[in-house]
Amino acid sequence: MPDRKFFVGGNWKMNGDKKSIDEIVAFLSKGPxxxxxxVVVAPPYCYLQYSREKLPSNIQVAAQNCYKEKEGAxxxxxxxxxxxxxxxTWVITGHSERRHVIGETDEFIAQKTKFALxxxxxxxxxxxxxxxxxxxxxxxxxxxxxxxxxxxKITDWxxxxxxxxxxxxxxTGKTASPEQAQEVHEKIREWLRKTVxxxxxxxxxxIYGGSVKGSNAAELAKKPxxxxxxxxxxxxxxxxxxxxxxxx
Ligand code: PEP
Numbered sequence: 001m002p003d004r005k006f007f008v009g010g011n012w013k014m015n016g017d018k019k020s021i022d023e024i025v026a027f028l029s030k031g032p033x034x035x036x037x038x039v040v041v042a043p044p045y046c047y048l049q050y051s052r053e054k055l056p057s058n059i060q061v062a063a064q065n066c067y068k069e070k071e072g073a074x075x076x077x078x079x080x081x082x083x084x085x086x087x088x089t090w091v092i093t094g095h096s097e098r099r100h101v102i103g104e105t106d107e108f109i110a111q112k113t114k115f116a117l118x119x120x121x122x123x124x125x126x127x128x129x130x131x132x133x134x135x136x137x138x139x140x141x142x143x144x145x146x147x148x149x150x151x152x153k154i155t156d157w158x159x160x161x162x163x164x165x166x167x168x169x170x171x172t173g174k175t176a177s178p179e180q181a182q183e184v185h186e187k188i189r190e191w192l193r194k195t196v197x198x199x200x201x202x203x204x205x206x207i208y209g210g211s212v213k214g215s216n217a218a219e220l221a222k223k224p225x226x227x228x229x230x231x232x233x234x235x236x237x238x239x240x241x242x243x244x245x246x247x248x
Contacts, residue, residue: 004203004204004205004227005036005037005038005205006034006036006037006038006221006227006228006247007037007038007040007161007205007207007227007228008037008038008039008040008207008228008229008230008231008240008243008244008246009039009040009041009042009062009090009092009124009161009163009207009209009228009229009230009231009235010039010040010041010042010231010235010236010240011042011064011092011095011209011230011231011232011235012024012041012042012043012044012064012235012236013044013064013097013232014044015044015236016043016044016047016236018047018050020236021043021047021050021051021054022054024041024236025051025054025055027238027240027241028041028055028056028059028240028241029055029056031241032241032245033058033059033241033244033245034244034245034247035058036247037228037244037245037247038060038228039058039059039060039244040059040060040061040062040089040090040122040124041055041059041060041061041062041235042061042062042063042064042090042092043061044064045063045064045078048061048063048083048086048087048088049086049087052086052087052088053087060090061087061088061089061090062088062089062090062091062092062122062124063078063083063088063090063091063092064091064092064095065078065091065092065093065095065098065112066078066079066080066083066091066093066112066115066116066121067079067080067112067115068108068111068112068114068115069115070119079119080115080116080119080120080121081119083116083121084119084120084121088121089121089122090121090122090123090124091116091121091122091123091124092123092124092125092126092163092230093109093112093113093116093123093124093125093126094106094109094113094125094126094127094146095126095165096126096128096165096167096170097170099126100130100167106145106146106149106150107149109125109146109149109150110149110150110152110153110154111153113125113150113153113154113160114153114154117154117156117159117160121159122159122160122161123159123160123161124160124161124162124163124207124230125150125160125162125163126163126164126165126209127142127143127146127147127150127162127163127164127165127188128142128143128146128163128164128165128166128167128170128209128210129142129143129166129167129168130142130167130168131167131168134166134168139166139184140184140187143164143184143187143188143191144191147162147188147191147192147195148195151192151195151196157196157200157203157204158203160204161204161205161206161207161227161228162188162204162205162206162207163206163207163208163209163230164181164184164185164188164206164207164208164209165208165209165210165230166180166184166210168210169209169210169211170209170210170211170232171211171232171233172210172211173211174210174211175210175211175212175213175216175220176208176210178219178220178222178223178226181208181220181223181226182223182224182225182226185206185208185223185225185226186224186225188206188225189201189204189206189225192204205227205228206225206226206227207226207227207228207229207230208220208226208228208229208230209229209230209231209232211233212229212230212231212234212243213234213239213243214234214239214242214243217229217242217243217246218246218247218248220246221246221247221248229243229246231243
């Protein structure tokens, strides 16, 4: 079984200013951060370069979104090449706030995922069901539909980290139980095995997001198909280090 390096992303969302970023940089620089964990933080676009210049080199920088073209008349959008130019190495695509607040579609998210991969970034596409979909037993239908749109466009999975983020757990304080999260992660891996390949299923990291905290990360991290976390609110606080080191 290939070793899947534990991966923890911090999504700062639309929060912060230079002063608060300096505070985050201070606790991240102090650590400790296990060498067995890949750590990536996603500042707002306008602080990408500032954060990159201040953060220690063992922490990578991601954008929270990107566009599906290199350049041109796309006012307000940011190209993966610009993210690379200011030192970013990853991008999050299809975060639930992009899907459900901004209205991005599966197809659009897949297009930008493909384009960002071709531009040389690592990509963290997010999938996840809404509460009403879970209650209607549609969780796997939704995830499979979102995964299929991605898989139709992705040819190289080596720089893809899938984030399973149930929408009902994001920013709500309601975390999926380790069993609930493991169940979906296992199904995503099975889907990859059937639809893409056994190798991709074994190697692709599937991380969990949704109200992960210092106090619940270790239990979640014990599950065999949970390969790390995508963290929102708690990534702004020193508690993020507990999550980073949750595997022990
Ligand atoms: C997120 O923004 O991806 C997220 C999971 O947020 P939170 O940890 O605040 O629920």
